[in-house]
Amino acid sequence: MTIAGIVAQLRAHPVATVLELGSVLVCCLLFAGTFVLLSSGVPTGRGDPWLALIGVGVAFVLFWTVLVPLYERTL
Incomplete structure (x- = not known):
């Protein structure tokens, strides 16, 4: 092609x-992001960068497993 x-x-x-x-x-x-955060060492305190990375990952998974199938059903 x-x-x-x-x-x-x-x-x-x-x-x-x-x-x-x-x-x-x-x-x-x-x-x-995971590679950079792992290379920066163990998080201290609240670990906001790790929470942001996990939040982006969760949003990505929810988008493909919930929102896309719901959209396809409405087509």
Whole structure:
């Protein structure tokens, strides 16, 4: 498949493209954030960066397991 064919498929489904590319970006950011936080050592105090990372992960999982299936049912 050529690059033009891939671009045509992506343009045919813009919402799916945004969701998939956004998911890849969030996964990469979660991985990088986890790596950075692990390299910074054990959290002291409340550990706000860890809570933020966990919150983003939870929101990502809830989005794909709850919101997307509900949206697909309404189509």
